[in-house]
Amino acid sequence: MSDHKTMTLTLIVWRQKNANDPGKFETYTAKNITEHHSFLEMLDCVNEDLIHSGKDPIVFDHDCREGICGMCSQVINGAPHGGQDRTTVCQLHMRKFKDGDTIYIEPWRARAFPIIRDLIVDRSALDKIIQAGGYTSCHTGGVADGNAILIPKPVADEAMDAAECVGCGACVAGCPNGAAMLFTGAKVSQLALLPQGKAEAAERVMNMSNAMTECGFGNCTNHYECQAACPKGINVKFIARMNREFLKAQFA
């Protein structure tokens, strides 16, 4: 199953031993890479070489490797997730690169995401935003039949568009202000669109907005870099909807 054409690449990777280490770029060579390698499999190969030579491998977050868990998080040549349309790093394949390329690999960089090691950052701030109100307050068991609430297909579909967010944080990493508006807007919109979420809509948007600020995320100044970075194609219209919900809540 070996491939005839292989690539050799130069990697310039951010290495940082822990949160207190200043960190620096190191250069590595990736050899014998085929077009079918995923980006992370390419890094696996580099790491295997590093371990064999007794060096610490590059650590990075990853788990599902199929673009859905939202764990992988790398800035490649300046673009979160590598800049391929609607693609997480783990789904990025080496056919997008060519022999001899030099590739810069960095972690998410944002005030709210402290670096833990190498390419791994702490994204627990995103969980805190959800904890502030990203739910409906229903009890297990005490709910009505699923068909008791009618939700027309277009509404269900739009809620689903918003719900596709994988919580990766690329929108924050891509934003010049380190804002989490796309992430938060997506959750606020999903629940505001659905009848189940309407009862708590005002409280929710206020609480989640406050949590964003408390966690150190920046403000949105309409650069729309978030949408460009988002591997799930979450649309900035959800930021607009969140702003409307916010205004409504203030005047409610």
Place this chain on the structure above:
Amino acid sequence: MILDGKCPTGPIQETWDKHRFDLKLVNPANKRKYNVIVVGTGLAGGAAAASLGELGYNVQAFCYQDSPRRAHSIAAQGGINAAKNYPNDGDSIYRLFYDTIKGGDFRAREADVWRLAQVSNNIIDQCVAQGVPFARDYAGYLDNRSFGGAQVSRTFFARGQTGQQLLLGAYSALSRQIKAGTVKMYDRREMLDLVVVDGVARGITVRNLVNGQLESYAADAVCLCTGGYVNVFYLSTNAMGCSVTANWKAHKKGAYFANPCYTQIHPTCIPQAGDYQSKLTLMSESLRNDGRVWVPKKKEDCGKHPNEIAEDDRDYYLERKYPSYGNLAPRDIASRAAKEQCDDGRGVGPGGRGVYLDFADSIKRLGEDTIRERYGNLFEMYEKITDENGYKRPMRMYPAPHYAMGGLWVDYNLMSNIPGLFVLGEANFSVHGANRLGASALMQGLADGYFVIPYTIGGYLATVKPGQVKADHAEFKKSVEDVTAEQNKYLSINGKKTVFEFMRELGGLMWENCGMARTKESLETNLKKIPALREEFWKNVKVTGSGAELNQQLENAGRTADFLEFSELLCRDALHRNESCGGHFRVEYQDAGEAQRDDVNYCYVGAWEYKGDNKEPELHKEPLKFDNVHLAVRSYK
């Protein structure tokens, strides 16, 4: 020893209701005095932690990812079953129960399966209330599709991301409890030991994956919701971090491991492209609703472009062999059939390990837009990985390890043989028998978490005094010492092979000799080679860095060491079971290619007891009785 599953008796329809009434209750004011540990925050653990927190218990939840939202439940695509019978096509709780028993090849407990079917409807209601955006029709009603192995449309779905949406629902309920202070969440923690004091589960030892510290947590009950173990095959559809570690450590502390040889190989996964491959990607079997599976009739055609192979030269082998189910034949059957075609030299793609899944007919009938609407994200994923356009040329598919029906043995209350240790979701063995039907794992995870454990754990806790053992107990100290010693060992070997190299080798042995087809010889081969590989591991593995820092090699070394032990048990179980049933296919026991069960000798749950390092485990049996669904040959012809 004969094991007792403690199933309620009497008319099956009344078993769960009666049992629920008979269970003791914990006084509401006392609930907060009880500490409950929930390891894992997938569908099972997320739902359990949220529901127990809501009831007022003091919950501590753990996961190895950086957030509870990332458990591998997130990757489920196809859907979740329920017996709502919204389409009026003949479904009922009884039919879902019947299908699950039969689909599991008569190797599951009737009472457990009945309960699952009964609560399935509540799950849908619960998820809707949480804001899970299930597919709807234009009038606003919930939409259904039919799914692998069922002749009714009972599957609810949210595009191709049902698992994601259900998990985010459970995660939101969990987040609400974290905010309320009833659940304390510990992420980036890996459970590395179960602490048992005087025969009762009292807590866990975990490694903080950020700083490497070992931490002790004590509780009145421990729930393992740690998922499945098919990464024992190395390449599987599971996430990279999925492991048997939590289950295996509990097993070594006395919990019985039931039916480890029941593993599910999913028929529609993207074939392996090269040796460097790190995982396999599943393509939802919902694709089989509109795709037709075929291989060339003639070996010479295998290298041709598929669109150039004439209709008459294609073998739609599932339609040919199983006319009444056709492309929707259950997973175990569809997987074996694919392997047969490829073994016969008629496979396509790299290494001849692939079959076609062709949408041309459906596109002609329904239009490309309808197909895109139904499966767009899957076609996109396929193209990202293979660089091929599934609308224009048939997709290539090959079976891959996907799901573990086996798991820790539990009784009807989901409690293992160790008092205080409960096991939920894929981590237990309970409802799927020897083969799981599509869209029923999500159902099980949420049933266990939302609607079973909240009742059954109360029945246990009501009989024990809270807070009897604290984390400063000698057993906790000993556990930390043992784990430290193990970690130091990995770090000190400084051999020549990486952890991945060992895991790849083990996976190869398992796939080759204990995969889709098993024989006495192949299993005996593994029972020789695995211990040898394990021995080599302990002499020759290389793990860099230290234990007092984030160290992914060290994490993987531990998981691999556990797989190196567990794999032997899996093979032993497969060897002892001289029959073919569901996902366990022994070549010696077949009838013209179809699995041949032996109900006289093997109609039992096989639960293994750990007897010490390199000692033979002891088999305990729980006989299975079928009072409602009559034991019959499972035929899909």
